[in-house]
Amino acid sequence: MHLAYPAVLAVLLFSVGVYGVLARRNAVLVLMSVELMLNAVNLNLVAFDVWLRDTLHAGQALTLFTITVAAAEIGLGLAVVLMVFRNRGTADVDRLRDLAENAEPADGADDALPAGHPGPSRAADQEKGRAAA
Amino acid sequence: MTVTLAALVPALPALGAAAGLAAGRRAPGFVRPLAVLPVAASAVLALLVALDLGTGRTLDAATRLTPTGGPAIDLAIHLDGLATAIAVLVGTVATCVQVYSTAYLRDDPRYPSYAALVSLFTAAMMLVVYSGDLIVLLVGWEVMGICSYFLIGHHWETADARSASLKAFLVTKLGDVPFLFGLFALGADAGTFRISGVLDAAAHGHLGHPTLVALLLLAGVAGKSAQFPLHTWLPDAMAGPTPVSALIHAATMVAAGIYLVARLLPVFLLSAAALVVLAVLAAVTMVGSGLCALAQDDLKRVLAYSTVGQLGYMAGALASGDRDAAVFHLLGHGFFKALLFLAAGVVIHAAHTNSLTAMSRMPGLRRRVPDASWTMGIGLVALVGLPPLTGFFTKESVLTAAEHAATGEALTRGLGPADAVPAAAGWIVLVAGAVTALLTGAYATRLWLLAFHAPAARPVVSALAPDDAAGGRAAEPHAMRWPLWVLAVPTLAFGVAGLRTDWLPSLLDGGSLRPSSDTAVLGTGLAAAGVLVAYTAWRAASRQVARAQADAANTALERAAAEHAVRPAGTQAAPEETPADLAADLPPARPAGAPPTHEAIDAAIAAAEAVALTPDPARTLLGPLLTPATRGFGLDRLYAAVFAAPTAAAARLARFLDREVVEGYVQGSGLGARLLGAAVRRAQNGNAQAYLGALLAGAVVLAVAVAVGT
Numbered sequence: 068m069h070l071a072y073p074a075v076l077a078v079l080l081f082s083v084g085v086y087g088v089l090a091r092r093n094a095v096l097v098l099m100s101v102e103l104m105l106n107a108v109n110l111n112l113v114a115f116d117v118w119l120r121d122t123l124h125a126g127q128a129l130t131l132f133t134i135t136v137a138a139a140e141i142g143l144g145l146a147v148v149l150m151v152f153r154n155r156g157t158a159d160v161d162r163l164r165d166l167a168e169n170a171e172p173a174d175g176a177d178d179a180l181p182a183g184h185p186g187p188s189r190a191a192d193q194e195k196g197r198a199a200a
Numbered sequence: 201m202t203v204t205l206a207a208l209v210p211a212l213p214a215l216g217a218a219a220g221l222a223a224g225r226r227a228p229g230f231v232r233p234l235a236v237l238p239v240a241a242s243a244v245l246a247l248l249v250a251l252d253l254g255t256g257r258t259l260d261a262a263t264r265l266t267p268t269g270g271p272a273i274d275l276a277i278h279l280d281g282l283a284t285a286i287a288v289l290v291g292t293v294a295t296c297v298q299v300y301s302t303a304y305l306r307d308d309p310r311y312p313s314y315a316a317l318v319s320l321f322t323a324a325m326m327l328v329v330y331s332g333d334l335i336v337l338l339v340g341w342e343v344m345g346i347c348s349y350f351l352i353g354h355h356w357e358t359a360d361a362r363s364a365s366l367k368a369f370l371v372t373k374l375g376d377v378p379f380l381f382g383l384f385a386l387g388a389d390a391g392t393f394r395i396s397g398v399l400d401a402a403a404h405g406h407l408g409h410p411t412l413v414a415l416l417l418l419a420g421v422a423g424k425s426a427q428f429p430l431h432t433w434l435p436d437a438m439a440g441p442t443p444v445s446a447l448i449h450a451a452t453m454v455a456a457g458i459y460l461v462a463r464l465l466p467v468f469l470l471s472a473a474a475l476v477v478l479a480v481l482a483a484v485t486m487v488g489s490g491l492c493a494l495a496q497d498d499l500k501r502v503l504a505y506s507t508v509g510q511l512g513y514m515a516g517a518l519a520s521g522d523r524d525a526a527v528f529h530l531l532g533h534g535f536f537k538a539l540l541f542l543a544a545g546v547v548i549h550a551a552h553t554n555s556l557t558a559m560s561r562m563p564g565l566r567r568r569v570p571d572a573s574w575t576m577g578i579g580l581v582a583l584v585g586l587p588p589l590t591g592f593f594t595k596e597s598v599l600t601a602a603e604h605a606a607t608g609e610a611l612t613r614g615l616g617p618a619d620a621v622p623a624a625a626g627w628i629v630l631v632a633g634a635v636t637a638l639l640t641g642a643y644a645t646r647l648w649l650l651a652f653h654a655p656a657a658r659p660v661v662s663a664l665a666p667d668d669a670a671g672g673r674a675a676e677p678h679a680m681r682w683p684l685w686v687l688a689v690p691t692l693a694f695g696v697a698g699l700r701t702d703w704l705p706s707l708l709d710g711g712s713l714r715p716s717s718d719t720a721v722l723g724t725g726l727a728a729a730g731v732l733v734a735y736t737a738w739r740a741a742s743r744q745v746a747r748a749q750a751d752a753a754n755t756a757l758e759r760a761a762a763e764h765a766v767r768p769a770g771t772q773a774a775p776e777e778t779p780a781d782l783a784a785d786l787p788p789a790r791p792a793g794a795p796p797t798h799e800a801i802d803a804a805i806a807a808a809e810a811v812a813l814t815p816d817p818a819r820t821l822l823g824p825l826l827t828p829a830t831r832g833f834g835l836d837r838l839y840a841a842v843f844a845a846p847t848a849a850a851a852r853l854a855r856f857l858d859r860e861v862v863e864g865y866v867q868g869s870g871l872g873a874r875l876l877g878a879a880v881r882r883a884q885n886g887n888a889q890a891y892l893g894a895l896l897a898g899a900v901v902l903a904v905a906v907a908v909g910t
Contacts, residue, residue, distance in 0.1 A: 089893050097889075160888060167886025 073114035080107035094148045094158040098141060105137045203261045206249050206277050209287060210326035210340075212242040213294070217319035224312030235315030236298045239322055243291025246326070250284035255706040260332055260396055271387045278332030278395050281707030282527060286459055287329045289531050292690075293451035293538045294322040296683035300542050301443045303679035304549070314354055318447060321347040325452035329459060334383050334393045337460070341379075341424070344453050345372050351448075352440040364439035371433040375423020382416030385409060386467065395463060402466040410467060414474030417464065418481070425457025427515055428485040431508050432835055435492075438500040438554075442545030445500060449507040450538035458514045458530050462523040469521060469616035472625075479519035479625035483632030486512035488833060490639030494646065494818050495829035498554045499544050502647050506583060507537055509636055513598045516629035521610040521621035522601030524708045525594075528698050532582070532594035535694055539687040540579040546572035546680055547651060556650040557816070566652040571676055573652050575684040580644040582691045584727045585637060592724065593695030595637070596715030599723050602629035603716060613709035630719075637723045641730020646817050649738045737817030 080103050087100025109130045116126025152158045216238025223230040253259060262276035298318060305311045324347060327340030346369075353365030387393045389408045390401035401407055421427065426434035434454070438445060448454060461468060461478075468474050486509050493505035510533045517526035550569045551559050559565060566573045582591035604611050605626025610618045697704035698713030705713050715723075822829055831837070883894070 085896065089889050089896070163888075164886030166884070168881045168884040 070114060070118050073110055077107040077110040077114070080104070080110065092159050092161050094151070094160050094163075095145070097160060098144045098148065101144075102137060102141060105133060109133055202249060202252050202259060202279075203277060205245050205252070206259070206261075206279055206330055209242050209245045209249060209291075210323045210330060212238040212245070213319040213323035213326065217316040217323065220312055220316035220319060224316070228312070231312045231315060232302050235319060236295070236302065239291070239298050239319055240295045242322065242326065243288070243295045246284065246287040246291040249279065250281075250288050250707075253279055253281075253284055255281060262332060262394070265333075265336070271390075271392045273335045273393055274333045275336060276332030276394055277330050279330065282459075282462060282523075283329050285527065285531060285704070285707055286455065287326060289534045290322060290325050290329065290451040290455075293534055293687075294318070294325075294447060296538060296542065296687055297443045297447045300446075300545070300680050300683045301441075303677040304443055304545055305441060306677075310354065314351070314441070317347050317350050318444070321351065321447060321452055325456060328456050332395050334387060334395060334398070337395075338380070338383060341420075341456060341460075342376070344456060345369065345376065345424075348372070348437070348448060348453055351444040352437045354441050354444065355439065358439070361439040364433075364436040368433040368437050371430050372423040375420045375430050377419075378416045379420020379423070382413050382420065385416060386413045386464075389413065398464065399466050402464075402470060405470075407467065407470060410470035411473050414468045414471045415477065417460070417467075418474060418478060421457035421461055421515075422481060423457075424460075425454045425511050425515065426485075426508050427457075427481045427511065428488060429835065431485060431489070432832065432839065434508055435496075435501050435504040435832065438498065438504055442500065442541055442548060445504070446538045446541035446545070449504070449541060450534040454507065454511055455530055455534065458511065458518065458526060461515070461518045462527055462530075465518065465521070465523045466615050468518070469612060469620040472620065472622045475519050475521070475620075475625045476622055476628075478515055479628040482512045482515035482519055483628045485509065486516065486632045486636040487639070490636045490643065491822065491825060491829045492832050493643040494639060495822055495826050497556050497830075499548065499556055499559070499647070499651060500541070500554055502556070502643060503537070503540055503544060506540075506640065506643065507533075509640065510537070510583075512636070513595060513633060516633055517598040517601050519621075519625045520598075520601040520605035520629055521612040521616065521618075522597075522604070523615070524613055524705060524713060525597040525601040525611070527708060528597050528704065528713050529594040532590040532690075532694055535687055535690040536579045536582040536590060539575055539684060539691050540583065542680070542684055542687065543572040543576035543579060546676055546684070547576065549680075550676070556647070559652075560650040560816070569676055571681045571684055575688045576651075577648065578688050578691055580648055584641045584644045584731060585723060586727060586731075587720075587724060588695065590691050590693070590695035592720075593698050593713070593715060595633075596720050596723055597698060597713045599630065599633050599637075599719035600714075600716045602626050602633055603719050606630050615709065634722060634726055637726040638730040638733075641727040642734040642817075642821060645731045645734035646738065649735070650816065653738075734817050734821065737820040741817055741820060 084100045084102075084104030084107060087103065088097055091097050091100060112126040112130045112133070116124055116130075119126075148158050151163065155163070157163075216234055219238075220231055220234040223234055257280070259277065259279040262274040264272060265275040266273045298315065301311075301315065301318065305314060308314065321344060324340040324343035328337050328344070331337040331340060349365050349369040352368050353361050355361040356365075383393075386398060386407075390398045390406065392398065392401075402410075407413065419430075423430040434449075437448060440448075468478070489505045489508035489512065493502050493509065496502045496505060510529070514526040514529050514533070517523070517529060546569050547559075547565070548554055550572075551562055551565055553559065578589070582589040585591040585595040587593075601611050603626070605621045606623055606629075607626070608619065608623050610621035610626065612618055612620065819826055828834060
């Protein structure tokens, strides 16, 4: 079999995977797209292993490793997604934005405060709120 | 045996200093013994070494300290009569100063470090005196510099002391830089740093550049021994405690420069130019300092300028090629100047002021400090150089040396040919020395009259006098009185040591130190003339002051009488209390009519005291020179304009470059990083897929770049 067929298939698979990772909103589907990309790589490895007639079959051995790693990765990833879904009620990647930078520019003094510590301004706000209440 | 003893002489005070510093806080009881005993032991050992070595012998011992590529550096001792005699002086004065300081600085919280530094100072001077190697000598020389910095700045709370200590340090260092190069040039020329080797090379004419070496060394000597133009630090050094002044002025520091020239005199004799330069420096120093001393108001500054002048005498003797006379004057001056400073300390302690003007309004000061006034009188007579005190013999020996040099037969005592000394040097020193003798007589007399001869006690003040007399003993603790008398003995009698050739001169280079009759008559006559002139001027000035006071009092009395004319005189005022009697030799002019009332007398006394005139003979004697002389002839201002101002300007430039330019770059880099961070922060929107998209785009760009590039 000509090398082009598995190579083109791998490219197609990888592209589908890239599209899924970049465009899908559901975290499970994103993980599945990652799997697609991994398997595209696996296909490449096996194909080139055959084409090069490697006596040690390094490509096939590496594929086995990749499959193992992928299995572990998907297990962890699904567990994370499950926990996120349980906590937030959604697995939409677009809405998981806790790590975004705040729109307001943070000053050095505020940065120095540990998270959750009520800074002076926050304490003042609480006072204001209580007074308003 | 002698070598061990000699090594202990500098080592003991140094160890005492270390121990005193270590004991300072933890064991305050040990501080005083640790201050006094090592220095005293060192003085005794110095005396033993001098006796053991005897006359006419030299002792050289050395261990190789550092093999260098060039001339090696040895830990060497070079002892001869010159070294041992000066070491005895240093030990004696240092011991007196330490004993005196235990009382003078009794309540000072920094006494432990002070005493340790004085010990270290002494050790460094002993090292300079005993060292047989120029580099080791330099070590002692520089240790003295730093000790003087710390000691002058002892009262570092005051701005005066801080600036004075900095000034002393910087000015002496200014001389020390050429000095260091002079030593290197000397070592390179002679092929060794050993003093004996250098002297050998000088004797055999192996020194290639004697003039250069001598002039470079003279810069250091001028700095250390306070010769013009580097003398300005010494009067300011009065900001230190008085015992430190005694130590610096008498035995250590300023003596080191003279000692070094005396030690290396054969090198200087090779260069007529250096001798003439030294003579000119000495002459300018002598006359200028005499005029300045006459104008100063601070008791200690008068003494400081007199030290500068006496050092000028020593330098003049060296310029005349006679180191015996210089060392003789150094020894004698060491004793009487230490005495003068320690006595001045007692007087200042009792008067609570340095100012001669204030002392001249303080009757009864002499009765309150009898020992100090007696010993100070002895010291001043010695300073003026009236026979038969030490100062007479030592100063006349200098003048004799100058006279011999002027006639072309300099007393080089076998260190070089007599014609090595140019006659010009002799003449310069002789003329300047004669003028200075006159000036010395004048300022010493002025000092004595102003400090201890306040006008007759006024009624108001004399009522207070008994209280002061009761407290008089407390003003002179024992530890402050006995060093005075210990130093008064050599001040009185040391001069005769030069009379016979087998006494002091045999310890030095031999030859006579007996004053020649011409210069003796000239010097003594001029000194006596100076004393008389100052006394006459003082009499005239005090009569003027008394007249002004009497006028003021009478005016006040008349005004009071006019006011009370309508009222009958109800009070009886004793006529003796009338302040017009203050002027004893003036007819007491009283307003006719009723005897004055108490209020009138009080008003008159107040008016008399308001006439704040001082019977200062300097005003009459110096005339228009008074103001420049008070300011040291503007030398400080000149230095401030020539050296200090450019330095300050350069410092401002460096500050500008640092603050505005360098710091601008630093701040700019920080600001740039912040702006960049703000821009990059925008990209962090929390959408993981956007990140991945950017990652992919970057990877594609890189891949394309690589593909196109290859």
